[in-house]
Amino acid sequence: xxxxxxxxxxxxxxxxxxxxxxxxxALIEVFEARGYGEVATPAIEYDEVLARxxxxxxxxAYRFFDESGDLLALRSDMTVPIARLVSSRYAEAxxxxxxxxLASSYRAVRPQRGQMREFVQAxxxxxxxxxxxxxxxxxxVLEAALDAAGLDRAVIGLGDSDLYRQLLTExxxxxxxxxxxxxxxASHDLVGLEQELREVExxxxxxxxxxxxxxxxxxxxxxxxxxxxxxxxxxARATARxxxxxxxxxxxxxxxxxxxxxxxxxxLGYYSGAILEVYDPALGHILGGGGRYDELMKxxxxxxxxxxxxxxxxxxxxxxxxxxxxxxxxxx
Amino acid sequence: xxxxxxxxxxxxxxxxxxxxxxxxxALIEVFEARGYGEVATPAIEYDEVLARxxxxxxxxAYRFFDESGDLLALRSDMTVPIARLVSSRYAEAxxxxxxxxLASSYRAVRPQRGQMREFVQAxxxxxxxxxxxxxxxxxxVLEAALDAAGLDRAVIGLGDSDLYRQLLTExxxxxxxxxxxxxxxASHDLVGLEQELREVExxxxxxxxxxxxxxxxxxxxxxxxxxxxxxxxxxARATARxxxxxxxxxxxxxxxxxxxxxxxxxxLGYYSGAILEVYDPALGHILGGGGRYDELMKxxxxxxxxxxxxxxxxxxxxxxxxxxxxxxxxxx
Numbered sequence: 001x002x003x004x005x006x007x008x009x010x011x012x013x014x015x016x017x018x019x020x021x022x023x024x025x026a027l028i029e030v031f032e033a034r035g036y037g038e039v040a041t042p043a044i045e046y047d048e049v050l051a052r053x054x055x056x057x058x059x060x061a062y063r064f065f066d067e068s069g070d071l072l073a074l075r076s077d078m079t080v081p082i083a084r085l086v087s088s089r090y091a092e093a094x095x096x097x098x099x100x101x102l103a104s105s106y107r108a109v110r111p112q113r114g115q116m117r118e119f120v121q122a123x124x125x126x127x128x129x130x131x132x133x134x135x136x137x138x139x140x141v142l143e144a145a146l147d148a149a150g151l152d153r154a155v156i157g158l159g160d161s162d163l164y165r166q167l168l169t170e171x172x173x174x175x176x177x178x179x180x181x182x183x184x185x186a187s188h189d190l191v192g193l194e195q196e197l198r199e200v201e202x203x204x205x206x207x208x209x210x211x212x213x214x215x216x217x218x219x220x221x222x223x224x225x226x227x228x229x230x231x232x233x234x235x236a237r238a239t240a241r242x243x244x245x246x247x248x249x250x251x252x253x254x255x256x257x258x259x260x261x262x263x264x265x266x267x268l269g270y271y272s273g274a275i276l277e278v279y280d281p282a283l284g285h286i287l288g289g290g291g292r293y294d295e296l297m298k299x300x301x302x303x304x305x306x307x308x309x310x311x312x313x314x315x316x317x318x319x320x321x322x323x324x325x326x327x328x329x330x331x332x
Numbered sequence: 333x334x335x336x337x338x339x340x341x342x343x344x345x346x347x348x349x350x351x352x353x354x355x356x357x358a359l360i361e362v363f364e365a366r367g368y369g370e371v372a373t374p375a376i377e378y379d380e381v382l383a384r385x386x387x388x389x390x391x392x393a394y395r396f397f398d399e400s401g402d403l404l405a406l407r408s409d410m411t412v413p414i415a416r417l418v419s420s421r422y423a424e425a426x427x428x429x430x431x432x433x434l435a436s437s438y439r440a441v442r443p444q445r446g447q448m449r450e451f452v453q454a455x456x457x458x459x460x461x462x463x464x465x466x467x468x469x470x471x472x473v474l475e476a477a478l479d480a481a482g483l484d485r486a487v488i489g490l491g492d493s494d495l496y497r498q499l500l501t502e503x504x505x506x507x508x509x510x511x512x513x514x515x516x517x518a519s520h521d522l523v524g525l526e527q528e529l530r531e532v533e534x535x536x537x538x539x540x541x542x543x544x545x546x547x548x549x550x551x552x553x554x555x556x557x558x559x560x561x562x563x564x565x566x567x568a569r570a571t572a573r574x575x576x577x578x579x580x581x582x583x584x585x586x587x588x589x590x591x592x593x594x595x596x597x598x599x600l601g602y603y604s605g606a607i608l609e610v611y612d613p614a615l616g617h618i619l620g621g622g623g624r625y626d627e628l629m630k631x632x633x634x635x636x637x638x639x640x641x642x643x644x645x646x647x648x649x650x651x652x653x654x655x656x657x658x659x660x661x662x663x664x
Contacts, residue, residue, distance in 0.1 A: 002419075002420050003378075003381045003384070003416045003419060003420060003632060004378065004381070005373075005374055005377060005378070005381075005416075006374065006376055006377065006378060006398065006402070006404060009374030009376055009377075010374065011371065011372065011373050011374070011417050011420075011421065012371060012372035012373075013369070013371055013421065014369025014370055014371060014431070015369075017369070017370040017371060017372060018369075018370070020372075021360070021370070028353070037345070037346025037347075037349070037350075038346055038349040038350070038353070039343065039344060039345055039346060039349060040343065040344035040349060040352075041337070041343050041344075042337055042338065042341030042342065042343070042449075042450050043375065043436065043438075043450060044338055044341055044394070044406075044438065044449065044450060045337060045338065045341075046335075046336065046337070046338060049335045049336070049337075052335070062376075062396050062398075062404075063396065064394050064395065064396040066338065066394075066440065066449075067440055067442065070338070072338060072394075074376075084335045084337075085343050087334075087335060088334050088335060088343075089343065089345065099346070104375065106375075106376065108398065108399055110399065117374075117376065117398075118374050118375060118376060300335060
């Protein structure tokens, strides 16, 4: 007899569970070896506390009233709860502060689009370390985590979350049109993006072309050269920020996996500056993401820059299995 | 700045987290070494699926509607989700089936009474092994888990969940009076119990005295002798069941930690026959519980006897710390 579970949730049976536990341990060991202490926070928080961090993004959260009439919500990520934790427990701590986690989060998504309602993430938060140094440290930890998982081919996309927001402001695109364009960018919908752009009044063909061309710029240092020839102060500022991060990564010898991706835009509201997306080219899956959230801590009363990343544990596991079977098929 | 978290939930900082991880690993290793495979299930399930297992006890669950209008609930334990999992994924499996878990559950409790809304449990479920053999196996695993946690002094109370239900039926106590009496027993409220009993019409003084006296019988084999002299077929039947389990435990040489407790009654609706409560005499804390739930699997279409236990991870950790500092204070 089959008693269903909600779409976007899953059961894990012992064989997979053993592998997930092994992966968990490997990731936490990487984080701890680099000084990141693991924390846990409640899956249930006051809705107003989560909303303080997420802004409109909490519209995607599950909410319910408790027996005292308070509105609670299931957390939709760990970055906001950790910002809350830092303000309550580490306000006087020496910075930078390094924390990591392995935890389930919940999003009220449309499961028919293959999204998970419940998902486990492993990640780190580095609080009190500004760009570009803090960004570089986070990328180094991320690379070590991918190495520990055996994902030799995973790519880290490096973009800038302010690029399009500022560019659209510069081009005078506001309101709904702006939101629609940003949504198309976040979902990598190039056809939709061109369409939205063409419908905006007052935007020139060249401006339109800049937006489309930028969204397709992806690669190494040469991408920054190409971008510099394009319109707009926003492009120049983002390029300078990316250049500084890329130079520092190169200096540390950890640039190999990193691909500059000017088309990158994440839909979480709290990012500013550098953003990251981890991508497995073999599977075509996004394995995780992250970036800087220099403004988020302020919403909790702590004026500190911050950055972090989160890997989707189950997707990393699938990629790991795929890599292992690939290596078995083609022994060196 | 303090941004509160809901009462009955907590943050865990790195020092404690490292210890909890170590305890987690030790417990899962004990379970796996005895053939129990770890599983995970969603924290969110359809309310009607959880209600099928719990009966009225799901009144304590957090519920909310999803975007399709379905009523979802946060699980309030792992036994019901695992019964659901077994019916969906292991209906044709060879029995007995041994599963274990380490998972958070949620109850809409009154936190001012010190109860947790969110709590982590480590436990096992043994499906397809009848009493007394299955009960004895579960108690052996529980003892090994307590040993692994270093809780030398923890006591396992062994009672019978049918004893009072059947005895009250025999005495003609029905409806609200019956529920109130069972609630007083479950909360170990002796004064309230006597009061409730005295208010029942038609119950004799001797019957009343039997109920009170039974609820205080606690100890070794002698307790069964004492009980046998008491009124009621229900007492005779429960005593015979307890005797069989106790004899088997003695034969396996694992009876030392076990204390027969005729006053034991757990408030989860699905128990039948043997019930367990783990108690730390030093701390005065209940560390966990369990028992047989021979009827639960039928509600999910599987006619198999079953038993299991769950330990509250954080309370076990507190007891573990207490034991360690006790050993340090009094070195042998």
